[in-house]
Amino acid sequence: QVQLVQSGAEVKKPGASVKVSCKASGYTFTSYGISWVRQAPGQGLEWMGWISAYNGNTNYAQKLQGRVTMTTDTSTSTAYMELRSLRSDDTAVYYCARDVLMVYAMLDYWGQGTLVTVSS
Amino acid sequence: EIVLTQSPGTLSLSPGERATLSCRASQSVSSSYLAWYQQKPGQAPRLLIYGASSRATGIPDRFSGSGSGTDFTLTISRLEPEDFAVYYCQQYGSSPRLTFGPGTKVDIK
Numbered sequence: 001q002v003q004l005v006q007s008g009a010e011v012k013k014p015g016a017s018v019k020v021s022c023k024a025s026g027y028t029f030t031s032y033g034i035s036w037v038r039q040a041p042g043q044g045l046e047w048m049g050w051i052s053a054y055n056g057n058t059n060y061a062q063k064l065q066g067r068v069t070m071t072t073d074t075s076t077s078t079a080y081m082e083l084r085s086l087r088s089d090d091t092a093v094y095y096c097a098r099d100v101l102m103v104y105a106m107l108d109y110w111g112q113g114t115l116v117t118v119s120s
Numbered sequence: 121e122i123v124l125t126q127s128p129g130t131l132s133l134s135p136g137e138r139a140t141l142s143c144r145a146s147q148s149v150s151s152s153y154l155a156w157y158q159q160k161p162g163q164a165p166r167l168l169i170y171g172a173s174s175r176a177t178g179i180p181d182r183f184s185g186s187g188s189g190t191d192f193t194l195t196i197s198r199l200e201p202e203d204f205a206v207y208y209c210q211q212y213g214s215s216p217r218l219t220f221g222p223g224t225k226v227d228i229k
Contacts, residue, residue: 035217035218037165037220044208044220044221044222044223045157045159045165045208045210045220045223046220047216047217047218047219047220049217050217050218059216059217061216062215062216095164095165097165101212103152103171104152104153104170104171104174105152105153105155105170105212105218106155106167106170106176107155107157107165107167107210107218108167108170108176109167110164110165110166111164112164113164
């Protein structure tokens with residue numbers, strides 16, 4: 001069965017960086033992309049960006065351009081999201097999701113989420 | 121950029137009642153690229169509907185989606201206790217690649 005398992009919670013100081021991992025199993029990793037979505041406490045879902053696991057192409061949300069980098073390691077079927085220059089408003093749960101864009105488009109499987117807390 | 125608006129913000133209903141949730145886009149959206157998700161507290165979102173009207177694997181048939189162009193609807197025919205949650209619509213576009221609506225909370229009356 002398809003599973004996305006994310007790394008554990010992180011606590012970071014303002015200005016630091018965080019790198020969250022998302023290990024995929026149960027499907028051919030390079031046949032799909034991965035989108036990253038975050039959710040601040042009590043707020044809605046915010047799309048952060050997408051990476052193709054096939055060729056590493058990326059597409060980032062404009063507001064995060066320059067601070068976020070998404071990568072993949074196809075040898076371990078793992079996707080990574082690094083966010084730099086952290087601010088208090090980056091405190092959120094970060095999700096990875098399998099991104100399907102074929103005849104239909106959807107985020108069909110999600111990781112369990114990783115809480116990132118930014119606090120001095 | 122296509123903006124999605126969901127209404128109402130909160131829907132207070134009793135188990136067994138019918139829920140009708142609306143998602144309106146600022147520009148026409150391809151039906152193939154419109155999806156709905158359910159999120160319960162402390163859980164990741166779960167895909168309910170894709171292609172505006174197709175149920176995802178394992179989703180009960182009391183959930184249905186409809187609509188086209190700029191107006192889409194998620195209907196829950198008879199609310200079960202486990203259906204009280206927040207529902208998000210989402211669309212794929214060109215820039216940004218995808219956007220979510222602000223969500224509709226369905227709570228117990």
